Amino acid sequence: MQLPDARVGTYLRAFRAGLEALAPHGDYVPLREQITLLEALDPDCSGGLLLPAEIDSRAGLPALPWLERARAEQGQARAAGAHADLSQLEIERAYALDKALGARFEARQRLHRLLRNHDILPASRLVAVLKRSDGVPVVELSYDHLAVGSAWERVRLEVAAPAPISGGGALDVQLSQRAVGVHPGLRHLLARHALTSLVALHAQLHDALGGRLLRLSRSRVGPFWFPGIPLPRDVPQALVAGLVLHLSSEVVGTEVRASRHLDPWHAPPAGELVPRGCRIYRERRFCASPALLPELERWGDARGVPVLAQPLTPRPVPTRRSL
């Protein structure tokens, strides 16, 4: 679906307010990159350059074409460098000849300055870092991508003593350089198992990586429901009357203190075989229009799950980041 141009700024600022209120932690895609992406998409920064604003109607989040336009501008901004920026005089000259053209030049200038200096969420990224190098090496992997249904997803895992690539594994730990080499197939494996259940993904990764999988999490930003988005049939339809942003996370690992399920929407898979010594923690947090909080409470009560929700309150239009 396409948002009317006049509603784009409001939508993005409400989304941003929800994100900042929920303050996603390190299991989620980086908050700073999300905020910068939303700032870039906002016509307050980019004018009409990145429009039309396409929304994935399943998730209520920006759809791939809209996101890719921002990423394409970032590529251009970084390739051209600051010296390619137009001077104020050139912008004024363009304004004098044609107001709309001048506004586009100015917006492109603003957008490129933002994107040149700040990262935004990539379409897909796999990062491996050596988390512990004394004793048994521990590698932390983060795979960020636009998941099925257009949610922004991070799969994060910690593995101790992974098998080397030469030994059939997917990671090469170079202790002396504190670096980790990654087999390209690992990214494909993670992409392929976007729909695989967490426990099955744990088994797949255990096989692929060797070593001991200490912790595996899958966390999603989205969906973001707002009036105009068709709600899934298995959720209270009264929620259509306002804004609801979801942050959901599931973690399996030996370090999880107690298994808990705090997600009123999706029940745990029936007959789930938790890996030995591991526990599973699942939660879904909401930031919603204050009027919808009682409805969310009722939903949780009906499912026997306490609801983690906070109000999404209007906030002043943020002052533009100093560029």
Place this chain on the structure above:
Amino acid sequence: MPQAFAVPPPAAYQGERPTQAALQRRREQVRADNKQALTRVGSLVRTQQSISQELGQELGALQTQGAQLQELEQRDRDTGLLASLVRSLNRRQRLLERSSATEGLLERYQAVTRQLGRAAAFTDELQLCALELQSAVESMNDEIVGAERNRRRGASRLDALERTLREIESSEEPVAGRTGLLDKLHFELRHETLLVELFEAQARLLRAELDPARSLRDTMLDLYQEMAGFVQAARANADTAGRRIQALGLAADAPLVVAELQSSLDELGAAMQATESYIAQTQHLLVEVLPGLSAQLEARVNIEGEDLAGDLEEVSRERARASADRALRDAALAEVDGWLDADR
């Protein structure tokens, strides 16, 4: 009582009065501007060609990648015992292939979007160049209009001077200060004639330089309009493909989505064809239109010794009359042209 005559008041010219040297400088400046604009247009056309070619290649790669996915889907749909057996044996391999095809498709789509972003920014540059050329044409037109207006005012004063001269010459009564007055009127007549001729030369030289400037502006305007339309159409096609690619993540819907994707990739074929014809068209600009314009400018530069206006010493009363007549006749013709234009 001797008759009293007065020298008709000076014409109310607008702007600066031209001189030979100033006209020469203006001509050189206009030619230099046109030449610089031609170089800029040539460079923009070449950049435009390279952007369009790269975009065409990326669209082609996106289409090829989509075709691979389509092939994989087709193999999945094949019935028959052998196909089923091969399918079960190669299940894992096919999953990998499919995943790679989807990832590859996403990468190609990102490359197309990057090219489209570059093309959109470049379209703005084309528009700016077209507007600047239009602004140059407008200011030349304004100058021509101003020169013609001054020429008409000068012609009216020449008429008044000539009339006064005739009246004095044919007067049977004594005229107060006759010799001095005649001397002053003759000087004014020659001076005014020269000014009228300089205004005429100013209008003539600008008209001559206006054609190449207009051609450059039209070339740039065409290039901008076509590029803007082309980028808009290619973006619409690529966006449709992008939506399908995003939907590919839903494994359960994959066959349907791949079928839909194929139709959007077919649309990309149309965008590619448009790219090719567009590139051919800009090639025409590079090999024919721009060299033609360049030759036209060169030819103007090579016109040696073109007189802009005569010298003050050579101005005669006949020449003054002829200048005034020409200016008034041109003004009348311009007025008639204006009516005809309004009637059209």
